[in-house]
Amino acid sequence: MNSGFRITFPLLSAMIITAGLYSCSSSGAKEGKDTSASVTVPPLDVFSLEKGSLSSSIQIPGELIAFQQVDLYAKVSSFIKKMNVDVGSEVTTGQILATMEAPEINSQLSGAESRLKSQEAIYLSSKATYDRLLETSKTPGTISQNDLDVAFARQKSDLAQLDAAKAAHREVGDNRNYLEIRAPFNGVITARNVSAGAYVGPSGKGSEMPIFTLQEQKKLRLVVSVPEAYTSYLSNQSDVNFTVRSLANKPFKGKVIRLAGALDRKLRSQHIEIDVANNDKTLLPGMVAEVAIPLNSSTSNFVVPSTAVLNSTKGVFVVKVQDKKTKWVPVTIGRSENGKTEVFGDLTAGDTLITVASEEVRDDAPATNVKVK
Known part of the structure; x- marks a missing residue:
């Protein structure tokens, strides 16, 4: 009996273990099947x-400059007689800014006037001579044709001399007009480099610096260099917004008026100019602005x-x-x-x-x- 018990016990244990594994595998298979069936693919x-x-924009720095700016120099050698304006003065077109004096020009003008009057007298005399000869020549045999031709040639020569005297007189008169410096357009005097009594002239000492610098500030140019990648989005009359940091980023508006039509070889960018109204002169030439360039594609x-x-x-x-x-x-x-x-x-x-x-x-x-x- 003892030996039979030892033989049957291992067999019975093996059967029990096998049955347990079979039942677990069957249960796991069912559970796995149910799990896979419950999973859904999200939409x-x-x-x-x-x-x-897309309507977007890029921020590019730009510089405000005067719409018009000119340095005013003396045309003739002279001395400043009177300064009528100073830095910050608002001037209008044609206003006298300074007067100068040059005594030698007055002497030249007097000489030119004398020569002009003398030449006028000579011409009137030769013209009268020719007119008399012409009238007399109507009677046959009184005046030869040669004498008439010589008188006519003298009249033409004296007329040419009269025209030359008029031109010389006008030239000296124009030079005297240069003794007055006038404003070429409405604007503001932003620099004055001389005082009354200073020597000024077209060359030599006294001509290194301009007498005045005049700027038009009620209208400004906003100059921007736009990179090559964005040039296709630009066109004339495009509205542009910009801010100036020194004015607490207050928004301003302008309109694209001028496109260079070519790229700068060094920067590979296109130069554009935007006109900005500045009637209250809030903006000043030289300010740096942050410009929002609209990138609106035509396609x-x-x-x-x-x-x-x-x-x-x-x-x-x-x-x-x-x-x-x-x-x-x-x-x-x-x-x-x-x-x-x-x-x-x-x-x-x-x-x-x-x-x-x-x-x-x-x-x-x-x-x-x-x-x-």
């Missing part, structure tokens, strides 16, 4: 691809939510749903603004794209559960 948010345009491109663009190690893609499968479409991106991005690639209007692209959505994977937004 994919998709949208229909459409063309659109429409495909615009998608920025989340729809997948940046992976393989490249940049959007995920398209086609024939109930996902497809990674390689694209290049353009501008981005306010959660929107321009994309360029093998796309067609009306394509269905996934709103939130990620690498978890595999290429060529089933896409049976989609949700159109």
Whole structure:
């Protein structure tokens, strides 16, 4: 009996263990089957691809300069007699800013007047002689044709001398007019470099610095250099906003009036000018401004939510749903603004794209559960 007990006990234990493992595996298989049946694939948010345009801007520094600026010099050698304006004076077109004196010009003018009067007398005499000879020649045989021709030639010569005397007199008179410095346009005197009694002239000491610097400040130019990448978005009459830091970032407006039409070789940028009204003279020439250049494209491109663009190690893609499968479409991106991005690639209007692209959505994977937004 003892030996039989030793033989049957191991067999019975093995049978019990085998039955337990079988029951556990059967139960686990059922539970696994139930679990897989309860898992559902979350829906994919998709949208229909459409063309659109982005309205954005870039911030570029610019400089305010006077709409017109001129340095006023003396035309003739002279001395300052009287200064009528000073720094900060507002002047109008034609206003006398300074008067100068040059005694030698007055002497030259007197001499020119004398020569002019003398030449007038000579011309009147030769003209009278010719007129008398002409009248007498109407009686046959009284005056030879040669004498008449000589008298006519003398009259023409004296007339030419009279014209030369008039020109010389006018030249000296114009030089005397240069003794008055007048404002060429309305503006403000921003610099004065001489005082009464100072020598000024077109050359030599006294001509290194201008007598005055005049600026027109009720209208300013805002000069900006726009990088090459953004030149295609610019056009004449575009409205531009800008701020000036020294004026607590107060907003100002202007309009693009002039485009250079060529790129600077060193900076690779285009020079543009914006006209700015400044009637109250709040802005000053020389101020630095932060200019918002609008980037409004004339053409429409495909615009998608920025989340729809997948940046992976393989490249940049959007995920398209086609024939109930996902497809990674390689694209290049353009501008981005306010959660929107321009994309360029093998796309067609009306394509269905996934709103939130990620690498978890595999290429060529089933896409049976989609949700159109």
